Amino acid sequence: MNPILSKNKNVQYYDKLIFEPLLSVNQDFSIEPCLATEYSKTGDTTYIIKLRENVNWPDGEPFVAKDVQFTIDRLKEGIDSIYVSNVAAISGLEIIDEHTIKITLFEETPFFEYNLIFPIMPSHYYTGVDFVQDPLTPMGTGMFKIEDRNNDYIKLVRNENWWNTEKMPKLDTITINIYSNQGEIFNAFKIGNIDLVITENVNFEDYIGTIGFNSKIFKGREYDFIAINNTHNVLSKKEVRQAINYGIDKNNIVASIFGDKCFVANSSLDFGSWLYEDASKLSAYNMDEAQKALSSNGWNITSRQWQKTENYRTLRTNFNLVVNSSNTERVSVAENIKDQLSNIGIVINIRKVSDYQYNNYLKNKNYDLIITGTNVSISPNLNTYFGENNIANYNNEEIKKLLNDISDITDKNLLKEKIAEIQKITNDEYVYIPLYINKNVLLYSSDLVGDISPNWYNVFYNIENWYRQN
Numbered sequence: 001m002n003p004i005l006s007k008n009k010n011v012q013y014y015d016k017l018i019f020e021p022l023l024s025v026n027q028d029f030s031i032e033p034c035l036a037t038e039y040s041k042t043g044d045t046t047y048i049i050k051l052r053e054n055v056n057w058p059d060g061e062p063f064v065a066k067d068v069q070f071t072i073d074r075l076k077e078g079i080d081s082i083y084v085s086n087v088a089a090i091s092g093l094e095i096i097d098e099h100t101i102k103i104t105l106f107e108e109t110p111f112f113e114y115n116l117i118f119p120i121m122p123s124h125y126y127t128g129v130d131f132v133q134d135p136l137t138p139m140g141t142g143m144f145k146i147e148d149r150n151n152d153y154i155k156l157v158r159n160e161n162w163w164n165t166e167k168m169p170k171l172d173t174i175t176i177n178i179y180s181n182q183g184e185i186f187n188a189f190k191i192g193n194i195d196l197v198i199t200e201n202v203n204f205e206d207y208i209g210t211i212g213f214n215s216k217i218f219k220g221r222e223y224d225f226i227a228i229n230n231t232h233n234v235l236s237k238k239e240v241r242q243a244i245n246y247g248i249d250k251n252n253i254v255a256s257i258f259g260d261k262c263f264v265a266n267s268s269l270d271f272g273s274w275l276y277e278d279a280s281k282l283s284a285y286n287m288d289e290a291q292k293a294l295s296s297n298g299w300n301i302t303s304r305q306w307q308k309t310e311n312y313r314t315l316r317t318n319f320n321l322v323v324n325s326s327n328t329e330r331v332s333v334a335e336n337i338k339d340q341l342s343n344i345g346i347v348i349n350i351r352k353v354s355d356y357q358y359n360n361y362l363k364n365k366n367y368d369l370i371i372t373g374t375n376v377s378i379s380p381n382l383n384t385y386f387g388e389n390n391i392a393n394y395n396n397e398e399i400k401k402l403l404n405d406i407s408d409i410t411d412k413n414l415l416k417e418k419i420a421e422i423q424k425i426t427n428d429e430y431v432y433i434p435l436y437i438n439k440n441v442l443l444y445s446s447d448l449v450g451d452i453s454p455n456w457y458n459v460f461y462n463i464e465n466w467y468r469q470n
Helices: 009-015 065-076 182-190 238-246 250-258 287-295 328-342 355-364 397-406 412-429
Strands: 023-025 031-033 036-043 046-051 090-097 100-105 144-149 153-158 173-177 196-199 213-228 262-264 300-302 305-310 313-316 318-324 347-353 369-375 432-445
Touching: 009 196, 031 036, 046 065, 065 090, 065 100, 182 196, 213 238, 213 328, 238 287, 238 432, 250 262, 250 328, 250 432, 318 328, 318 355, 328 347, 328 369, 347 355, 355 369, 397 412
Parallel strands: 318 347, 318 369
Antiparallel strands: 023 031, 036 046, 046 100, 090 100, 144 153, 153 173, 196 432, 213 369, 213 432, 262 432, 300 305, 305 313
């Protein structure tokens, strides 16, 4: 249950009931104060962070700056943790007083504050103890604490000394039952032994039926898309990128290849982010619009593909699409896209390559088109997609200026406005072709009452108002 060490997704969900970060993530993926009450960027690479006072660990010891330093030091030691990247930019931490710290970065990092979401651990509790190897039951500052655990269950009880008295939960106890496989979990849920299940299996009805429970399906963070080489002599033309986009029926891909276990994606921010502006109209499948985009710009169909003469050279809509052969689902997606685009006169040659070759293609960006993906981030930082050395070889001075402008914006309304400008321009340029994002499912008993509104970061929003009817 140590949140710094565990990579188990379910453990990470439950740990959010026990442990707290400096800044927490809302349902819309914006950030708000938690163990830090405020933060201020005082220079390009320096932050001053004020810590919450009058917070105690379950054993009565106060939460202090040394706990933050201890946690960051453990992560900086190179332990195998999902939070290592959160502190990678930190070059030093200075304790100004018990409730004030100064963090210095190696270099300016856009939206660094969004990295401050890792759980804080108690320094005094691990004095003289091997943090990685010792089997201590970990403790946090959150609304619940671990009271008991064995090989079959972990029992959480309400932390009566929690600092956030306004959100003290109604639930007294949460028991986390431990099972060896998903089948056992579904059986236990079906017969009423457990009230809540988190799963990625969208075919859950095959195992538990359709009655006696409620479900919430929500977007995950595994996002796949096509990166287009914007410096390619033909793909550099907007109308060609536009035609490719209109020529791909993403709903067909999701239904035929993934059995609807994914959502169609319209943007890298299309996962519930407060910054997302709907781009579904721009990315909709439309064969007529695809052909119109090309024909209205001087392209003609010859030998079942489009071509155009420009500067005494004949250009053709014939492209290589790179996919890693080990990812069978992406190979199927590539074949589907090839068939779809052939219907509108765009020829796709699929290059199925090894993982080593695939990574070299990504590194060198020497492809026409490539199916790739990422785990989406809560950060508003869009440099990966549109900044220097981005994977689409996209270059736009207006976008560069906007990216530079937003790096220092703290006003949420202004930031949303600027991000919307970036989305509008890049959507209209068809820099990338979003494909799909995975689905997650929360199943819960009809006896469980409350506002149950999960997202991929946390399934326990509003748990302070949950209760069981029986």
